[in-house]
Amino acid sequence: MDSEQDLLNYKRVAAAIEFVQGHFKEQPPLAAIAEHVHLSADHFQRLFQDWAGTSPKKFLQYTSLQYAKEVLIQRNANLSEATFLTGLSSSSRLHDLFVKIEAMTPAEYQHGGRNLQIDYSIYPSLFGNILIASTTKGVCSLTFEDTEEGSIEYLHKLYPQAKFKNAVSPFHLQALSFFQKDWNTIQEVKLHLRGTDFQIKVWEALLKIPFQKLSSYQQLACSIGREKSSRPVGNAIGANPIAFIIPCHRVIQTSGLLGGYRWGLTRKKALIAWETAQHSRKDDGTV
Numbered sequence: 001m002d003s004e005q006d007l008l009n010y011k012r013v014a015a016a017i018e019f020v021q022g023h024f025k026e027q028p029p030l031a032a033i034a035e036h037v038h039l040s041a042d043h044f045q046r047l048f049q050d051w052a053g054t055s056p057k058k059f060l061q062y063t064s065l066q067y068a069k070e071v072l073i074q075r076n077a078n079l080s081e082a083t084f085l086t087g088l089s090s091s092s093r094l095h096d097l098f099v100k101i102e103a104m105t106p107a108e109y110q111h112g113g114r115n116l117q118i119d120y121s122i123y124p125s126l127f128g129n130i131l132i133a134s135t136t137k138g139v140c141s142l143t144f145e146d147t148e149e150g151s152i153e154y155l156h157k158l159y160p161q162a163k164f165k166n167a168v169s170p171f172h173l174q175a176l177s178f179f180q181k182d183w184n185t186i187q188e189v190k191l192h193l194r195g196t197d198f199q200i201k202v203w204e205a206l207l208k209i210p211f212q213k214l215s216s217y218q219q220l221a222c223s224i225g226r227e228k229s230s231r232p233v234g235n236a237i238g239a240n241p242i243a244f245i246i247p248c249h250r251v252i253q254t255s256g257l258l259g260g261y262r263w264g265l266t267r268k269k270a271l272i273a274w275e276t277a278q279h280s281r282k283d284d285g286t287v
Contacts, residue, residue, distance in 0.1 A: 118133050
């Protein structure tokens with residue numbers, strides 16, 4: 001895999017999504033979007049088809065604000081979507097089935113990871129470079145990396161007393177499997193997380209949001225029996241140390257607005273759109 005080319009392709013896709021969001025009411029044609037990312041229309045069409053498994057037009061529809069609103073309305077109206085609240089989402093509970101969270105001990109939490117050995121390394125992905133870090137028990141951090149320095153600085157702030165080593169770990173490779181298009185051979189991913197009891201509870205609830213579905217902050221609060229705690233729930237979501245695998249990108253505002261995202265709103269749109277495109281690709285029989 002050409003990691004530099006993959007990163008360039010992601011940046012072009014992200015720039016295209018951002019352009020469409022900024023000119024949504026104009027419904028820009030394919031040629032205009034392609035020109036914005038300095039590609040020919042045909043080249044841009046092929047890039048999108050390869051990246052998302054669907055056409056640029058269909059893909060960009062999924063990134064629109066209207067899509068987010070329609071999905072949220074559908075969730076409120078469709079009784080089958082209540083399976084999210086009960087955790088009975090069948091095969092869609094992929095994250096819940098394959099991700100195991102272990103909270104750090106009170107001593108590890110209080111002392112900022114003292115006596116922990118943390119291995120970290122940077123890897124390419126469909127959505128840009130990621131930094132994955134792990135202890136001897138599992139992945140403790142996965143962040144999208146805009147700058148290597150920023151990612152490492154965040155890791156040191158999260159675990160100021162830990163010992164760090166730039167090294168590849170088997171836990172890293174397990175986490176990377178979640179970024180593949182074919183999840184038939186996905187391995188169990190173990191997470192070793194530093195968080196309060198409340199934060200861990202919120203992160204576990206995030207895992208129950210089915211693939212290709214969205215939830216609101218209010219719905220997530222209700223799912224853990226804290227109906228009046230949307231703001232604390234939002235803060236816990238913002239503190240999520242494991243991007244994508246713990247899918248905080250699937251939480252939007254009750255109004256249908258996408259809300260914020262720690263790793264950038266454009267990346268959040270790309271994540272939601274990519275997941276939905278995989279669903280469309282399966283329905284079309286192209287997988």
